[in-house]
Amino acid sequence: MECGCGGALIEGKSCYSVSRGNFYLLLEDIPAFQCTRCGRVLFTEETVERIKKIENRLERDASEVATGKPSVHLYDY
Numbered sequence: 425m426e427c428g429c430g431g432a433l434i435e436g437k438s439c440y441s442v443s444r445g446n447f448y449l450l451l452e453d454i455p456a457f458q459c460t461r462c463g464r465v466l467f468t469e470e471t472v473e474r475i476k477k478i479e480n481r482l483e484r485d486a487s488e489v490a491t492g493k494p495s496v497h498l499y500d501y
């Protein structure tokens with residue numbers, strides 16, 4: 425794996441947050457790589473897949489509840 429700028433990547437942890445119409449999701453301590461040249465944070469394909477699954481599940485749950493208030497979810501990855 426390599427950054428688009430060609431810089432070297434170092435392994436570390438990051439967090440990811442996403443805000444949709446009816447929920448806000450914050451994931452902490454996700455394994456991630458950071459580019460030492462441009463500082464961009466990259467996730468592996470496996471991590472991206474996992475985030476997507478959590479998002480999809482929350483989207484389903486949130487639409488069923490429909491309280492009119494956005495729900496906040498905090499997950500430890």
Ligand SMILES: [Zn+2]
Nearest residue numbers: 427429459462
């Ligand atoms: Zn870079």
